Amino acid sequence: MSTQPKWEELSSPIEMRGVTFKNRMMRSGMYEGMATERGEVTPELEDWIARQAAGGAACIFPGYTNVCLPRCMPYQAGSYSDSHIPGLTKLAEIIHSHGAVAGLQLAAAGRQANPNLFFSDAEAVMGPSAMGPSPLYQAACREMTEAEIWQAVEDQAAAAARAKEAGFDIVLPNAAHGYMLAQFLSPHTNMRTDAWGGTPEKRFKFFEETFRAVREAVGPEMLVWTKISVEEPWDDGINLDEAKIFIPEVAKLVDAIEISGGTIVDNVFMMTRGEIPIGTLRKGIGGSVEGISAELVDVLYGIRDSVKFEEAYWYDHALALKPLCGDTPLILTGGHKYPATMNQIIKEGTADMLSLARVLAAEPDFPNEVVAGREDPGKCSSCNKCLVEVVLGNKLQCFLPEPGYTHA
Ligand SMILES: Cc1cc2nc3c(=O)[nH]c(=O)nc-3n(C[C@H](O)[C@H](O)[C@H](O)COP(=O)(O)O)c2cc1C
Ligand code: SF4
Secondary structure: OOOOOOOHHHHOOEEEOOEEEOOOEEEOOOOOOOOOOOOOOOHHHHHHHHHHHHOOOOEEOOOOEEOOOOOOOOOOOEOOOHHHHHHHHHHHHHHHHOOOEEEEEEEOOHHHOOOOOOOOOHHHOEEOOOEOOOOOOOOOEEEOOHHHHHHHHHHHHHHHHHHHHOOOOEEEEEEOOOOHHHHHHOOOOOOOOOOOOOOHHHHHHHHHHHHHHHHHHHOOOOEEEEEEEOOOOOOOOOOHHHHHHHHHHHHHHOOEEEEEOOEHHHHHHHOOOOOOOHHHHHHOHHHOOOOOOHHHHHHHHHHHHHHOOOOOOOHHHHHHHHHHOOOOOEEEEOOOOOHHHHHHHHHHOOOOEEEEOHHHHHOOOHHHHHHOOOOOOOOOOOOOHHHHHHHOOOOOOOOOOOOOOOOO
């Protein structure tokens, strides 16, 4: 006798251009800090991804890969060289072996690059416009030349071709969290007055050129998604009104849109609401890295109340933006841990899929358990220690007393 799953809509499959997703939960990109200095996949990273994929999410995105140097964080996997293809192929195979769809995120750090990392230098920190030192890395950026902008478009396309060669089903140039695509979209970071900035249409040009080049590189069949910020931590940054202007244009260029917010170097806790482990940041975790500056500690105290955890914290943005997406599916990240609410969001059609990150670091089997009827919320406490750990250069792990997974 077959019985309907308790969370029927959340457990139901969805198809996108011939690719079937077994349920509506995907593992959102989550930087692991487990690659080599040159961005190659390691056995430890393979194990982590295998454990995530075994937990039942319909689609797995490893942490974002660098399409070029310099990078934002160390020990992050790369997609900027053909030498990365064998390792990426292994990840795609592992994900497929668990019946999940494999996606790869692509990102260029731009002004978010850390000049002190291997193979980096201060001159290489560049963005659409020159800006003063970023709060996290204290690194100023210079304005990109026209030639560098076209090279950045080409870098994304070349990395996308590598993702395809490695066997991924989806390629996702990341336009969220303050990476280069977001830097061009945002009026706060793009103050150019040439063809690449000035009006919303001109700020959109880099996104448009990039996605055209990516589509050309991967051909008509492969799924091309994006993850995009719909809120940034500045009065003159991207916000819901800005997002309403560009989302209909984004929808014409991609096969699905994942919405998020925040930036890495200015306010990463807007991306992952919850606690700000200031004490840990101040010390430097495990004594292995320098703690952050006193100025940034002050900033973090100032924003603590604005980043308190809320369930499904980008829900209102999804509600406003979903009607502007046309037929393009909308994927909602951020604070999903209550199965009843998650099912309701899919049932009412506010989002087509949900993307989960920390809850799966804490409990990789959460999707399987939800499909089996689990009612309890995910155990992740939104303490954000995992996030601080990777930002400070250490490996991803959950710090719950009894985590679902810890690496050695
Ligand atoms: C440790 C950590 C690493 C992350 N790395 C990435 C990443 O590589 N790419 C990305 O788009 N988002 C990244 N995120 C953001 C998540 O994908 C997700 O959007 C966010 O954590 C909200 O979902 P959650 O509440 O389920 O954690 C990261 C989050 C954490 C906690
Ligand atoms: S350390 Fe664990 S409990 Fe804390 S936010 Fe990360 S996943 Fe959640």
